Amino acid sequence: MIEIITAPLDTEVARRLRGAKKETELAKLLNYSATNLPALTMQRAVLLLCWLPLLNRCHAVNPGCSCVVYSSSYSPQGGTFTSPDFPKRYPPNIDCLLYTFTGQPDEIVALTFRQFNVRRVDADCSKSDFLKVFLHLENNGVSEYTPWSGLLCGTLADVPQVLYSSGRMLVLEFHTEGLPVNSTGFSGNFRFIDRRMFETDGQLIPGTMCDHQFVSSQMTPLHGRFYSPRYPSSYPKNIRCSYRFRARLKERIRVVFEEISLQEGDLSCLNRADIIRVHDGTSSAAPTIAVLCNQGAEVEILSTGADLYVEFVANSEWPGQGFKAMFQFQPLDDAHHPDLDKVAFGAVTGNPRYSVIGPAVSATTSSCDMIYNSDTTKTGIVTSPGYPNPYQARAHCRYDFQGRGKERVQVVFQDFNLYHQTDDPKECDGVDSLVAFVHIDGKMEKIDSFCGTTLPTPLMSNGPRLLLEFRGVTSSRYSKGFKATYSFTENFGITTGRQLPEYPCAFVFNSNETRNGTFASPNYPGFYPRDTECYYFFHGQPDERVHLHFNYFDVEGVLPCEAVSASDFVEFSNYMGKDRKYSRHCGQLKEFDVESDRKFFRVTFKSNDRLDGTGFNASYVFLDEEDNYTVKTPLSNATTWTASQILLLFAICLLLG
Numbered sequence: 001m002i003e004i005i006t007a008p009l010d011t012e013v014a015r016r017l018r019g020a021k022k023e024t025e026l027a028k029l030l031n032y033s034a035t036n037l038p039a040l041t042m043q044r045a046v047l048l049l050c051w052l053p054l055l056n057r058c059h060a061v062n063p064g065c066s067c068v069v070y071s072s073s074y075s076p077q078g079g080t081f082t083s084p085d086f087p088k089r090y091p092p093n094i095d096c097l098l099y100t101f102t103g104q105p106d107e108i109v110a111l112t113f114r115q116f117n118v119r120r121v122d123a124d125c126s127k128s129d130f131l132k133v134f135l136h137l138e139n140n141g142v143s144e145y146t147p148w149s150g151l152l153c154g155t156l157a158d159v160p161q162v163l164y165s166s167g168r169m170l171v172l173e174f175h176t177e178g179l180p181v182n183s184t185g186f187s188g189n190f191r192f193i194d195r196r197m198f199e200t201d202g203q204l205i206p207g208t209m210c211d212h213q214f215v216s217s218q219m220t221p222l223h224g225r226f227y228s229p230r231y232p233s234s235y236p237k238n239i240r241c242s243y244r245f246r247a248r249l250k251e252r253i254r255v256v257f258e259e260i261s262l263q264e265g266d267l268s269c270l271n272r273a274d275i276i277r278v279h280d281g282t283s284s285a286a287p288t289i290a291v292l293c294n295q296g297a298e299v300e301i302l303s304t305g306a307d308l309y310v311e312f313v314a315n316s317e318w319p320g321q322g323f324k325a326m327f328q329f330q331p332l333d334d335a336h337h338p339d340l341d342k343v344a345f346g347a348v349t350g351n352p353r354y355s356v357i358g359p360a361v362s363a364t365t366s367s368c369d370m371i372y373n374s375d376t377t378k379t380g381i382v383t384s385p386g387y388p389n390p391y392q393a394r395a396h397c398r399y400d401f402q403g404r405g406k407e408r409v410q411v412v413f414q415d416f417n418l419y420h421q422t423d424d425p426k427e428c429d430g431v432d433s434l435v436a437f438v439h440i441d442g443k444m445e446k447i448d449s450f451c452g453t454t455l456p457t458p459l460m461s462n463g464p465r466l467l468l469e470f471r472g473v474t475s476s477r478y479s480k481g482f483k484a485t486y487s488f489t490e491n492f493g494i495t496t497g498r499q500l501p502e503y504p505c506a507f508v509f510n511s512n513e514t515r516n517g518t519f520a521s522p523n524y525p526g527f528y529p530r531d532t533e534c535y536y537f538f539h540g541q542p543d544e545r546v547h548l549h550f551n552y553f554d555v556e557g558v559l560p561c562e563a564v565s566a567s568d569f570v571e572f573s574n575y576m577g578k579d580r581k582y583s584r585h586c587g588q589l590k591e592f593d594v595e596s597d598r599k600f601f602r603v604t605f606k607s608n609d610r611l612d613g614t615g616f617n618a619s620y621v622f623l624d625e626e627d628n629y630t631v632k633t634p635l636s637n638a639t640t641w642t643a644s645q646i647l648l649l650f651a652i653c654l655l656l657g
Contacts (some may be wrong), residue, residue, distance in 0.1 A: 065096035065173070072103045072192040083174060083185025087115075090129075090185040092178050098142070099172040101165070103192040108233070109170040111163040113188040116156040119181045125153035129183065132173040135233050136166045142173070149234065150318070164193075164321075166233040198324070200226040202243065210241035210312075216248050216329040223329070228312060228322025235314055235322040243310040244282070245303075247329045252404070253303040254328040255310065258442075260296040261321040262314075266563035268571065268604050269293040269533060271578050273316040276323065279309040280405050287501040289406040291533070298442030302464050304405040332375060368397040374404055374464075374488035382411070384434075384470055384481025393475035403464035406504045407488040408522075408529060411436075411459040411468070418472075419479035420452040432474055434482060437467040438530065440609050447612065448527065457614070458526035460493055492522035492534060505534035511544055511622035521555075521605055521615025528568075528615040533606045540599040540622045548594045548603070549619050555605075556613040557586030568607040570616065574598050 070081065081099055083090045101109040119129040134142050135149040142148075152159045163170065201224030202212035210229045216222065226243050228235045245253045255278070262274040269275055272293040278301050279286040286309060290301050301308075312323075368385045382399055385391045401409040418432040428435075428451035437444040438461050450456045459466070472481075491499055496519050497507030509517065519536055522528045538546040557567025561584035569586045573579035574597045582594070605615070 065098045067098040067100055069100045069102065070190055071101075072107060076192065078189060078191030080187065080189055081111075082187040083118075086185045086187050088184065089180070089182055090176060092176050092180050094174055094176040097174040099174070100141075101170045101190050103165075103168045105168055106195055107168055107192045108195045109165040109168070110191050110193050110232075111170065111172075111188055112190075113156060113159060113161055113163075113186060115184070115188075116152075116154075116159055116186045117183045118153045118186065119177075119183045120154040120158070125151035128153040129176040129181065130174075131186070132175065133163060134171040134173070135163065136230070136236075137169045137171065138167070140169065142171050148173075164233040166230040198227050198231050200243075202226060210239065211244075212242070213244045213246070214327060215246045216251055223327065225324065225326050227324050231322045231324055233321070234319045237314065237317070237319055239312075239314050241312040242284075243312075245308040245310075245327060245329075246282075247303070247306040247308075249306060250332045251306060251329045252332060253306075253308040254330050255301045255308065255325055257292065257299040257301075257323055257325045258297065259321075260292055260294075260299065260323045262293055262295065262323075263316060263318075263320055265294060266606070266608065267294065267578075268606055270535065270576060270602075270604065274314040274320065275312075277311040277313070279311065280304055280307075281309060282307045283309055284311050287406075288503055290504055296531075298439075300439060300463060300465070302402075302404045333373070368395065370397070370399050372399065372401045372486060374402065374407055379485065379487040381483065382468070382486050383483045384472070387481045387483055388415075390475060390477050390479055391470075391472045391481045393472060395470065395472035397470040399468040399470070401461070401466040401468075401486060401488075403461075403488040405464075406490050407464055408490075408492055409459075409461040409464070409466035409486060410489050410493055410523065411466070411484050411486050413456050413458075413482060413484040415480075415483040416450065416455050417453050417478075417480050418451050418482070419474045419476040430473070432472050432479070433470075435469045435471075437469065438462045439465045440530065447530070458493070458523055460523035460526060460529045462530040462532060462609070492529070492532070493524065493526075494520065494522060494534070496520075497536065500537075503535060505532065506537065507535070508537045508539065509620060511540045511546075516619065516621040518617070518619045519603075520617045524615045524617055526614065527612040528605075528607055530607055530609045530612065533604070536603040536605075538596070538601040538603075538620060538622075540596075542599055543625050544599050544622045545596045545625060546599075546601045547596075547621050547623055548601075549591070550589070550593070550616055551591050551619070552614075552617040553585070553589040553592070554613045555586045555615060556607075556611045559587065560584060561586035566608060566610045568605075568611075568613065571604040571606070573602045573604070574600065576602060 068081075070079065084094070084097070085091065101111070103109055118131065121128045131152040133149045133152060134146060137146070200212055201221075202214040205211040205213060212226060214220075214224065214226070229239060229241060230236065245255070247253050257276070260276070262276075263272060269291045274293065276290075276292040277284070277288055278290040278292075280289045280303060281287065286307075290299070292299060370382070372380065372382070385395050385397060403409055416434075418434070420431055428449040431451050433449050433451040434456075435449040436447050436459050438447050439445075440462070444467055448456075448459070470482075492505050494505075494507055496517055497509050498513075500506040500508055505522065507519070509519070522532055522534055540546055553570075555568050555570055557569055558565050561567040561569040567584075567586045569584040571578075571584050572582040572594055574581070581597075
């Protein structure tokens, strides 16, 4: 069977096609093609004849448009589509050329652009040549009143590489202006996908559009999937969806957001209209253990109890693709551990609270691996094999830490003495070392390595997991290894302020509780954790404002601290939303001061998954509005005078004059 419209359209045929409204006119067009275009084969003439009933179908919807139809009935395996005369320049004055892709009732359409070059003269494409995209069609066509999903123009970097329909039909409308251009148009592939691949496994709550519940029982599977509405197409505007998980008594819930695509950029989740909130309980009133926005992948969340509540809110003008996630009901480890007095000295039990000294290394397996689970204990000691005795040569140990909820793993070292030939090692490859890994994008990624005798700064995970790997290449009677305390902490290593349950990492400082104090980045003075966002809220009295002094600042990034440079940043605001008065701060800065304009002030710290810094350490003081103080800025060397200093200088000038 001949595939409908697979060959490129000749420029002259395409030009005349725009004016062909009836079958008689199309017949004349075919006669023109046979007479004036000798290269046009009989097969392409037949292809144009195949267009006749399809054009009539499109005219019933919008008589002003010409239409190309791709149907899974004729091309179940998909195919290609192009702009007229591609890869040559497309013709001007195309008023309305529709590309209609139609699947079976249980299918959706996926388009992948391979090349894209459509003239762009403005940001929103409204005055450019453009492709108008219709992703959410409820009937068999489009009209001038049909809502569209977006306009595409520019280059391949400016458009989504893949488009998905939410139903069986997807339509592109191609429009060009009157001026000839050098743009070549577009080409791509289309395919039809079984929409049942993206069905949420939970039960839809009656009377709701997108609220689901997932209940663990002997009659239901222990794992499954759930999606944002319409996934993999864009989700609707102004929606609120909930996903409630209920495990059995001795089970916990594991959720992994495999892909998140809400809005582009790196804005704080406080300033985003589309967010995912995860609550450690039965409803949105439970403590928040994760807030997700923008884009991400392989974000793992583990409940502390038998309930988990996921809330998806979308209020933006331009919705994103959404998210896909998997869930799993995990049985708790009920394995019986021997009593402490029955444990052999130095034995490996798999439970750290029974380890009297450092884990022993088996003579047959050389295994000293340990698992530390917050279900068993929240804090303890971790050491190298045999500590405080010297570790054996060729020792290889893995220390796996597993927390829950919004817990982070923090490791603070008390002793560190590994064999090294130099006193100040800079590279730890191939020598006795301890390497730290965290979970990023579905895999364990190295964040730091330690060797020699320098005591490492504190470590903190970016999520509930942390892995330490010890390699003792050489043995020495003078190298006894390391000792550290570990803890599963929910305060991110921030010890001042009052933590709020509405956010994973948020702390409030009220002047009616204390007029001055200090605050710091997570895990200070160690490296701050990756993929972390923390808020510091300062609340003064009506006649007060807050003055901040940063005495240390090392936040990875380069000005202007934006996503294009993969920068972490600190942001200031007199409001909960964004404040144009203050620019982002990043890099290594000298001491500086910041002051609020009113009684409320917000500081936001945000890190990505790239590089690390040691963060910041700062002090705060609430002052009455008439109080004077000196303000320093990190980007200027100019001297700042207080009001009293200016008056004193003026008086001296009068006396001398």
